[in-house]
Amino acid sequence: MLDKTDLLILEELSMNSRITMKELGEKVHLTAPAASARVAKLEDSGIIEGYTININQEKLGFHIHAFITIITQNTYHQPYLSFVKTQVEYIINNYKISGDGCYILECKFPSNELMNQFLEELNEHANYKLSIIINK
Amino acid sequence: MLDKTDLLILEELSMNSRITMKELGEKVHLTAPAASARVAKLEDSGIIEGYTININQEKLGFHIHAFITIITQNTYHQPYLSFVKTQVEYIINNYKISGDGCYILECKFPSNELMNQFLEELNEHANYKLSIIINK
């Protein structure tokens, strides 16, 4: 099971996953090989799923960040799901949900124009409610 | 501005941010120092905001992942925002939105019991609509 040191390691790696094992070790009071072994264990157990980066989407030209709640009229979701697959450049996440709607789409768009185009195409397959993110 | 190589680098780092500069260089047809210099530029420009890990919350005991749409009755949001600050262990993100509601809370809970407790406290400050994530 996980102890306090493992949780500290997860916290440190969440803040900076490119930290060296030496530095990580210092933060959690271990030597580099010990820290490295802990991390390897966390990877093997599947607790650490992967190493990634946070990208500033605004600076890449995606000025709009939105959640779209999807309500499919009929029980057959395939047309909607197929559509989603064609729009990977705008879609951050597609969550299947229970509650108010069938899916929640997390999206990014460079402009209102392209978002509008997306929504029009989306509307061929499902109804939706749009929530634009103002702040995080 | 960004060229094709920069976008490739962002893609590679998104998939594995602990890749060595040597390997990253090979993937984008550069030497290690050249790749390293590109990455440093992406950091300095703020496009790369940070390096982090994906954690399997399920394996850490957070079996419930939910979106909660917040509708504050009055215009004064402070009680809600103060409450959110006390609940960091359950809250992944708090998005201020325009649309159907005032905020969208992304949360994780270990059990229905603790989620219920959270929702009861939340209800002292705001109304909400709950969406449980079934699948991503």
Add this chain to the structure above:
DNA sequence: TTAACTCCTTTCATAAATAAAGTAAAACCG
């Protein structure tokens, strides 16, 4: 008590990162 296991440290060989120097192509400018 002893054996096996876990988790750590130290040491050392190898690999990667980084700094420095040099080069070639592109952009700038009098």
Add this chain to the structure above:
DNA sequence: CGGTTTTACTTTATTTATGAAAGGAGTTAA
């Protein structure tokens, strides 16, 4: 147009980190 500066890269050499191996201390269980 010619000369200068800038940019982006490579190569080389040094520093630093990684990872394998050996060994030790503490824990558990036969």
